[in-house]
Structure formats: C-alpha cells, structure tokens
Amino acid sequence: MADRGIAKAFVVGHPIAHSRSPLIHGYWLETLGIPGSYERIDVHPDSIGRFLAELPRSGFAGGNVTIPHKEAAHRAADRLDEAAELIGAANTLWLEEGRLVAGNTDAYGFAANLDAEAPHWKKGRTALVLGAGGAARAVLFALNEAGFGDIRVVNRTLSRARELADRFGAGISAHGWEAAGALAADADILVNTTSLGMGGAGGSPVDVSLLPDGAIVADIVYVPLETPLLAAARGRGLRTVDGLGMLLHQAAPGFERWFGTRPEVTPALRARIVADLEAHK
Ligand code: ATR
Secondary structure, three states, X not given: OOOOOOOEEEEEEOOOOOOOHHHHHHHHHHHHOOOOEEEEEEOOHHHHHHHHHHHHHOOOOEEEEOOOOHHHHHHHOOEXXXXXXXXXXXXXXXEEOOEEEEEOOXXXXXXXXXXXXXXXXXXXXXXXXXXXOHHHHHHHHHHHHOOOOEEXXXXXXXXXXXXXXXXXXXXXXXXXXXHHHHHHOOOOEEEEOOOOOHHHOOOOOOOHHHOOOOOEEEEOOOOOOOOHHHHHHHHOOOEEEOOHHHHHHHHHXXXXXXXXXXXXXXXXXXHHHHHHHHHOO
C-alpha cells in the first residue's frame, strides 16, 4: 500500500470501457470504507512501454493489466512472481522499493473459485482442458499446482497445444480437437478456456454425456453466466462452475497489495456484477 495519502490503483487495457474491474474494486473500497481510488486507463499498444516505465513515479500503488497488455507487463517488470514467470503474462502490478513487480493472479482466481464452488476438485488427477491460449496457461498452472498428474490439452490448432505441453512439462499431453470425446471418458474435470460459448453462441463444444458421473465442468467464459457447455453439464447432473467466480477471485490479491486489506468474494459482490452484466446485455 502507498504510505502517503490515498492509495490509487488502475486497470489498463485497450479498449478498457467494458472492464468490470472498476466495479469489483470500487465495491470493495466502498464496503470496506477504504479511501482509495481505482480507475480505468486506456493506453494504446504503442504507448504501453512508456506507461509501464513511468509507473514507479506515477503516484499509483499499482494496478491490473488486461488485453492486450498482459505480455508487455510481463516484459516490463523488474521482478515477476512465479505464476507470471511460468504463464508468460501478468495481470497485476505493484511496486516494491520503487521497482515494478508483475504477478499473475488468474491461476489463483481459477483455483480459489473452485475451492469455493467445488471444494473436492483437488482430489482429481485427470483434467481435460479445451484451448491453448493465455487463459489456458493460467488454468494449467493452477491444475499443476493442485496436483493433477494427467492434464490433456485439446486445441483446434494442435501446435499451440504442443507448445503448452512443452512449456509446462511432465503430465501434460497435447491433442487435436477430434480427440476430446475419447479423452473425456475418465476426466475428473473439464475446463473450457476457449472463446466458444461466448455470447451464448453454438452448442456445447464437447459431448458431456461422455464424462464420468462425478466430473466437474468449469468454464472461464462468463457472458452468458451459463454457457451452452455449462447448461449441458447441468442438464446431465454434473457439478458446474462458471467463469465469473474466477474474475472475482483473481481481483483479491491485487486489492490487498494496493490497499492493505484482503477483500472477500461474497454473494453480494457477485450479485452486483451479475446485475451489471444483465444491464449491459
Ligand atoms: P485467451 O488469451 O483469452 O486464451 P487466445 O490466446 O486468443 O485467447 O486463445 C483463444 C483460444 O480459443 C484458442 O485455444 C483458440 O484456438 P486456436 O489456438 O486454434 O486459435 C480457441 N478458439 C477460438 N475460437 C475457436 C473456435 N471457433 N473453435 C475452436 N477453438 C477456438
């Protein structure tokens, strides 16, 4: 936390108008009675290097970084936390003795949400992950940490899945999309990290009838809250975990760094964000 005056934080991206982060942090500042601020900043990719270089002298305690600047934040930092280093992207920035530190709380957010919504998830060993982009890297980090020994990454572009398997090492295998059905049969958890289902478009990307009865199905997409995948999984009686919880939980560590108090993800916070999502449909 900044030790002089009111702590200030931000979210930087391009575009940034649709970010829900100001709503989340604003809710915590208000309900915890902390006199801080959290603002949206739109920075063009041409200027992000300068913005990050000037941060230690900006008066900000730190901030969040979103699309398309997560890799730039990773490159610009003087120090990375372990997750940012392995994931290759950063979503949270703070200062330590005037130096810029970049962390990645997406993996934490994914795991903390599962802890809250499906506490038995860590007993699983076998995971099926759809997609091989930035979000998939955070999910793989979390599954690895949680002790999953057999993680199957399925992606439309097989070479991207292979890159991830190489990056994260033992226990991770890469497959083409056509393998998803067969790989689902003994999966303890299925996670969609692709944009499939965003806006409610299309059907379920995987036939959920192929999953075992005890499987958990998680989606990182949160518009709509119940994606076609989650609707199909719920229809089959499986435990489902939506993407909004990950967004809420990933915000907590940053807030604590900048404002000095660990905030809680509560049903009231969730209801506030759900109401905003509904209002902007
Ligand atoms: P993010 O950083 O949000 O994960 P990304 O890096 O663009 O975004 O990755 C998007 C993921 O969704 C990728 O796995 C992508 O598959 P490809 O690597 O083959 O592009 C996947 N994806 C997007 N649209 C898809 C579609 N129509 N069918 C299957 N996969 C799709």
